[in-house]
Amino acid sequence: MERVGSRAGAGTSPALRVDDVTLMYGDVVAAHDISFDVRPGEFVSLIGPSGCGKSSVLRAIGGLLPATVGQVSVSDTPVTGPRPAEISFVFQDLALYPWRSALRNVEIALQFAGTPRRQRRARAMDALARVGLGDVADRFPHQLSGGMRQRVAIARALVSDAKILLLDEPFAALDEQSRLNIGAQLIAILEEERKTVVFVTHSLSEAAYLSDRIVVMSPRPGGVRDVIDVPLERPRHASLMRDPIFHELTDRLSALLYADSQGVT
Numbered sequence: 001m002e003r004v005g006s007r008a009g010a011g012t013s014p015a016l017r018v019d020d021v022t023l024m025y026g027d028v029v030a031a032h033d034i035s036f037d038v039r040p041g042e043f044v045s046l047i048g049p050s051g052c053g054k055s056s057v058l059r060a061i062g063g064l065l066p067a068t069v070g071q072v073s074v075s076d077t078p079v080t081g082p083r084p085a086e087i088s089f090v091f092q093d094l095a096l097y098p099w100r101s102a103l104r105n106v107e108i109a110l111q112f113a114g115t116p117r118r119q120r121r122a123r124a125m126d127a128l129a130r131v132g133l134g135d136v137a138d139r140f141p142h143q144l145s146g147g148m149r150q151r152v153a154i155a156r157a158l159v160s161d162a163k164i165l166l167l168d169e170p171f172a173a174l175d176e177q178s179r180l181n182i183g184a185q186l187i188a189i190l191e192e193e194r195k196t197v198v199f200v201t202h203s204l205s206e207a208a209y210l211s212d213r214i215v216v217m218s219p220r221p222g223g224v225r226d227v228i229d230v231p232l233e234r235p236r237h238a239s240l241m242r243d244p245i246f247h248e249l250t251d252r253l254s255a256l257l258y259a260d261s262q263g264v265t
């Protein structure tokens, strides 16, 4: 057995496993026969055309949507509902509480995770400082820019000790420059804390830049078309985007993604 001691995650059991999962909303098939696993500390992106079921797969991993067929497991235990101590997420439609300050929006994640009250404030402050918002902790969401609100949501997801982080297009509302900045901050934090990440994006370059592996889904209802290893070393820097290997990778992803999408918008 080679289960012990490998920090890279190779040879250990997966942090999470999606096993032949089909997801339905009533009669609507949202995702079909999805299987992939994610190793401890690994960063895996899900890409695919709009409506192919990426968000639904993420919700199933987070325990918010039950699998109609198949099973999601975390550390070899079936997921049957939210597990805030182990899994945190940033979903696009999961807004901040408007009546709570940035600080209190972050603190609530610790409350859900069962962290003792007296530790919450300092940890929430620290999480806000790490995303560059230490000086606006007392502001309310309507007093923050869109990018700042998104960073509060990221701080809220990072603050707990949950080892698995689910991110659904967390940078979608940001301009290109903030995207790069926040992406770099996120990567630095994740490398420090060795979180396991499942990341949904429609940006091929974002997926290539951030991931260890990329799950490419087919059009609606999506299945897994291919799983691509990202052959780029870490730490990664923005200069990577000028590397021919980076472009080969995004070209390959694009070819996979759009292979059969002529005429589909």
Ligand code: ADP
Pocket: 025, 028, 029, 030, 031, 048, 049, 050, 051, 052, 053, 054, 055, 056, 057, 220
């Ligand atoms: P993606 O994130 O890849 O754009 P989604 O997971 O949001 O895809 O959606 C996959 C499919 O499931 C789509 O056909 C969508 O219309 C449908 N769907 C998503 N959420 C719901 C819902 N709450 N009720 C009914 N159908 C839904």
Ligand code: MG
Pocket: 054, 055, 056
């Ligand atoms: Mg989505």
